[in-house]
Amino acid sequence: MIAMTTTTAQPKGLLPLPARTAHLTTITGALATAAATGLAWTWTSDFPGDLTYYGSPAGLQLVTLTGALLTLLLAASAHGLPGLRWLTPAGRTAPTLLAALGTFATTAFTLTAIAIQLGGLVNLEPGGYLAGATALLTLIGALGLPPDHSTDPTPTTPRQRLTAALTAGPPRPATRQLPTWAEHLTIAAAFAAALLAFTYGIDTDDGAPFIGYLLLVALAVPALHRAGLLARLTALTHRHRGTALAAAFLAATAFPFTQDTDQYTLIGANILIFATVALGLNVVVGLAGLLDLGYVAFLGVGAYAAALVSGSPESALGLHFPFWAALLTGAAASLAFGVLIGAPTLRLRGDYLAIVTLGFGEIFRIAMLNLNGTTGPDITNGAMGIPNIPNLEILGFNFGEPHHILGIPLAPYGNYYLLMILVTALVVLVFRRAAASRIGRAWIAIREDETAAVAMGINSFRLRLLAFALGAALAGLAGTVHAHVVTTATPEQFQFAGPQPPNSAFLLAAVILGGMGTLSGPLVGAALLFLIPAKLDFLQDYQLLLFGIALVLLMRLRPEGLIPDRRKRLEFHDTDRPDTPDPGNPPTGLNGNPTDPTGPLGTAQAKG
Amino acid sequence: MTTPTPTTNPTPPPATHPLLQATDVTMRFGGLTAVQGVDLTVHTGEIVGLIGPNGAGKTTFFNCLTGLYTPTEGTVAYRGTRLSRKPHLVTQAGIARTFQNIRLFANMTVLENVLVGRHTRTKEGLWSALLRTPAFTRAEHHSTQRALELLDFTGLAPKSDHLARNLPYGEQRKLEIARALASEPGLLLLDEPTAGMNPQETRATQDLVHAIRDHGTAVLVIEHDMRFIFSLCDRIAVLVQGRKLTEGTPRTVQADDRVIAAYLGTTDDTTPGDPTGDTP
Ligand SMILES: Nc1ncnc2c1ncn2[C@@H]1O[C@H](COP(=O)(O)OP(=O)(O)OP(=O)(O)O)[C@@H](O)[C@H]1O
Ligand SMILES: [Mg+2]
Numbered sequence: 001m002i003a004m005t006t007t008t009a010q011p012k013g014l015l016p017l018p019a020r021t022a023h024l025t026t027i028t029g030a031l032a033t034a035a036a037t038g039l040a041w042t043w044t045s046d047f048p049g050d051l052t053y054y055g056s057p058a059g060l061q062l063v064t065l066t067g068a069l070l071t072l073l074l075a076a077s078a079h080g081l082p083g084l085r086w087l088t089p090a091g092r093t094a095p096t097l098l099a100a101l102g103t104f105a106t107t108a109f110t111l112t113a114i115a116i117q118l119g120g121l122v123n124l125e126p127g128g129y130l131a132g133a134t135a136l137l138t139l140i141g142a143l144g145l146p147p148d149h150s151t152d153p154t155p156t157t158p159r160q161r162l163t164a165a166l167t168a169g170p171p172r173p174a175t176r177q178l179p180t181w182a183e184h185l186t187i188a189a190a191f192a193a194a195l196l197a198f199t200y201g202i203d204t205d206d207g208a209p210f211i212g213y214l215l216l217v218a219l220a221v222p223a224l225h226r227a228g229l230l231a232r233l234t235a236l237t238h239r240h241r242g243t244a245l246a247a248a249f250l251a252a253t254a255f256p257f258t259q260d261t262d263q264y265t266l267i268g269a270n271i272l273i274f275a276t277v278a279l280g281l282n283v284v285v286g287l288a289g290l291l292d293l294g295y296v297a298f299l300g301v302g303a304y305a306a307a308l309v310s311g312s313p314e315s316a317l318g319l320h321f322p323f324w325a326a327l328l329t330g331a332a333a334s335l336a337f338g339v340l341i342g343a344p345t346l347r348l349r350g351d352y353l354a355i356v357t358l359g360f361g362e363i364f365r366i367a368m369l370n371l372n373g374t375t376g377p378d379i380t381n382g383a384m385g386i387p388n389i390p391n392l393e394i395l396g397f398n399f400g401e402p403h404h405i406l407g408i409p410l411a412p413y414g415n416y417y418l419l420m421i422l423v424t425a426l427v428v429l430v431f432r433r434a435a436a437s438r439i440g441r442a443w444i445a446i447r448e449d450e451t452a453a454v455a456m457g458i459n460s461f462r463l464r465l466l467a468f469a470l471g472a473a474l475a476g477l478a479g480t481v482h483a484h485v486v487t488t489a490t491p492e493q494f495q496f497a498g499p500q501p502p503n504s505a506f507l508l509a510a511v512i513l514g515g516m517g518t519l520s521g522p523l524v525g526a527a528l529l530f531l532i533p534a535k536l537d538f539l540q541d542y543q544l545l546l547f548g549i550a551l552v553l554l555m556r557l558r559p560e561g562l563i564p565d566r567r568k569r570l571e572f573h574d575t576d577r578p579d580t581p582d583p584g585n586p587p588t589g590l591n592g593n594p595t596d597p598t599g600p601l602g603t604a605q606a607k608g
Numbered sequence: 609m610t611t612p613t614p615t616t617n618p619t620p621p622p623a624t625h626p627l628l629q630a631t632d633v634t635m636r637f638g639g640l641t642a643v644q645g646v647d648l649t650v651h652t653g654e655i656v657g658l659i660g661p662n663g664a665g666k667t668t669f670f671n672c673l674t675g676l677y678t679p680t681e682g683t684v685a686y687r688g689t690r691l692s693r694k695p696h697l698v699t700q701a702g703i704a705r706t707f708q709n710i711r712l713f714a715n716m717t718v719l720e721n722v723l724v725g726r727h728t729r730t731k732e733g734l735w736s737a738l739l740r741t742p743a744f745t746r747a748e749h750h751s752t753q754r755a756l757e758l759l760d761f762t763g764l765a766p767k768s769d770h771l772a773r774n775l776p777y778g779e780q781r782k783l784e785i786a787r788a789l790a791s792e793p794g795l796l797l798l799d800e801p802t803a804g805m806n807p808q809e810t811r812a813t814q815d816l817v818h819a820i821r822d823h824g825t826a827v828l829v830i831e832h833d834m835r836f837i838f839s840l841c842d843r844i845a846v847l848v849q850g851r852k853l854t855e856g857t858p859r860t861v862q863a864d865d866r867v868i869a870a871y872l873g874t875t876d877d878t879t880p881g882d883p884t885g886d887t888p
Pocket of ligand 1: 637640642660661662663664665666667668669708
């Protein structure tokens with residue numbers, strides 16, 4: 001979707017409504033939808049969330065309410081309501097349309113779910129019908145809004161017109177500068193809102209309510225993006241790095257204190273473990289461009305190493321290291337394994353490396369299975385794994401017990417969650433600093449063009465090995481905590497593919513889905529990839545199928561990932577030949593336009 | 609002996625050895641002999657041209673010099689020391705190059721491209737990067753400073769934040785030169801630096817190469833643009849079908865009938881407007 005800003009004919013909305021009518025319809029519709037969430041949508045409390053009350057929206061009604069309010073704000077801002085104009089610094093129609101669509105989708109989904117789950121439309125109360133109708137009205141109004149910018153030529157096919165309607169114009173410069181304190185406050189508020197949204201998502205009931213939530217999020221986030229708010233926020237966080245980091249850290253830390261049971265803090269801790277490993281994999285795949293299909297083995301090495309020195313009665317070593325020593329052991333074991341695997345294989349390129357790492361990942365799992373005393377020395381207890389890994393204890397602070405911090409109760413997994421926050425912060429720091437250094441630049445150079453990198457004096461084998469080793473050590477670090485959280489280390493946790501994360505396929509998916517080479521990409525990708533299967537448990541066997549379809553769609557629509565790197569196109573395949581003439585593809589610039597922006601690089605990279 | 613001379617040093621140490629000495633270099637690909645028994649010497653402070661019709665083996669010879677290919681026969685010595693066969697060690701020793709098919713790090717910024725060129729001249733490892741030691745900060749600062757100087761030198765300073773892939777063609781060629789210079793080479797190998805450039809850009813490149821030489825870096829340049837090469841070089845070697853046909857000053861080479869025959873016999877288009885032509 002390229003924003004073309006040539007001004008020509010009068011832009012038209014998707015539905016032939018006068019602009020004023022469209023605006024009023026949208027705003028009225030959104031207001032009415034918000035009001036309708038205060039009515040009962042169904043008569044029985046059987047549907048999850050209990051949507052039977054008058055005056056207090058609950059469950060999915062809250063989701064609809066949020067969507068309606070967001071639409072209202074965006075539409076009012078788009079209409080030019082004074083005081084709200086800052087909400088839409090870039091697009092106006094596109095964000096409103098997306099928000100209206102999200103609201104309608106989640107409302108329609110809720111009503112359908114009620115009808116199906118309770119067995120018929122009779123279970124809907126008038127409030128439900130009203131909400132559906134008003135949400136539809138909002139959408140119709142939004143569809144009538146004129147597009148943000150006129151395109152040349154005027155779009156004719158429905159598809160082009162839809163694309164045009166969903167494309168936001170370039171951001172307008174800020175009309176006035178906020179005072180510094182307000183900027184800090186904005187950052188804090190944004191992170192608080194993110195925490196709220198995330199906590200709400202994690203706390204929603206499995207099944208229908210979560211899908212409703214997901215529908216809104218999936219459309220509201222692009223809406224905020226089109227409105228230009230996310231770009232504004234990014235600019236702010238860049239300007240106030242310290243505040244942004246502190247706010248992110250605080251928001252992340254606050255999560256377990258919002259929970260009174262351990263159910264979701266466990267998910268939180270697991271998300272962090274998964275995200276940390278994904279970030280480690282991002283060093284290997286995203287920065288150095290090495291496709292590693294056996295990465296979960298490094299998590300396994302860390303977990304097994306930690307299990308062996310954890311003091312578990314089943315451990316063959318019977319050692320009980322303090323946590324810091326276990327952490328170092330896990331990381332060191334993983335690092336050693338990484339070097340061991342990397343040294344013979346990293347001379348391979350692209351596809352070959354992928355196959356070899358896939359093999360090594362399986363070798364690790366099978367080796368753990370066989371070190372059971374019968375088919376090999378008794379170290380890992382075979383398929384039974386090493387159970388009864390005791391809870392961590394650091395300076396007398398037992399992680400297995402609930403604690404009170406400043407009078408706020410903290411459930412056991414909350415302890416692990418907080419520990420993982422520290423580990424994640426460490427890994428984030430390592431990733432950032434490594435990426436922005438001579439070493440990180442060399443990695444990216446190898447990824448971009450290995451021949452040129454080597455010709456610039458980079459010892460590609462050594463640097464690839466370094467990336468591999470660093471990635472392994474980071475995964476080992478996470479593996480140490482992983483062993484204590486799941487209390488058992490079994491071979492089956494560390495497969496290539498499986499329905500539940502972490503496994504190598506999911507890890508890779510998290511990196512690619514989120515955005516290769518970026519910091520926040522794998523974190524977001526990992527959170528989604530962990531949360532969605534955990535919440536949609538009822539889909540069971542269809543989960544992997546849907547996951548596959550979702551991945552294919554995503555790669556089709558947004559190959560650069562959710563949070564793309566500015567260096568979007570990453571190539572796993574490199575032409576193997578140094579500077580050789582390419583008869584079929586002469587160096588451009590001779591016959592081509594010398595100022596063509598995609599120019600010779602595009603051509604040079606496309607061959608082979 | 610392999611310590612490189614910084615580019616900023618205008619008076620290199622008295623050379624007892626030639627800067628580059630390629631002896632009897634032969635490169636075969638299966639049955640095809642792309643380069644056969646080529647000798648070439650480059651002295652400090654020289655600009656040497658390497659010309660020849662398409663497919664003569666010029667780029668292959670470059671690849672042999674820089675370690676991307678291991679020559680089937682023959683040796684290459686830099687400042688009297690035999691060069692390693694590892695390309696990164698060749699760069700470390702002090703030979704940097706550009707590519708005929710531009711090979712920039714397309715998705716890195718202009719500045720980052722040049723910083724990658726500094727790789728061999730800096731030592732900071734992973735630990736110092738992770739701990740952000742004072743030495744690391746100093747080295748990064750110094751590298752950035754040097755890289756910006758080079759961008760200034762090549763006229764790319766205003767574009768330091770652009771992605772390399774978004775540069776126009778001529779500037780991409782310049783960036784490749786800046787990146788190569790960042791490794792502080794004693795010898796710079798340029799493979800068709802003006803291919804695809806307009807006459808003004810070609811003239812600017814000529815000035816740039818002179819300036820590089822004046823900063824103490826010798827240059828070996830492949831080019832099809834005869835006006836460019838004859839006015840630029842101190843000495844020219846002619847490669848035809850993998851063998852060195854002749855070598856001498858521009859005047860003697862220009863007057864050599866065999867050179868004209870070799871060129872005219874294969875392609876008619878050696879005018880500056882069409883530098884590389886198509887495959888013979
Ligand atoms: N890796 C390779 N494998 C096989 N043949 C090769 C290889 N590299 C080059 N050649 C062949 O060697 C010959 C010399 O090629 P080279 O690229 O060195 O010519 P050149 O003088 O640089 O030509 P141009 O002026 O077109 O760049 C050609 O016939 C080419 O096809
Ligand atoms: Mg060539």
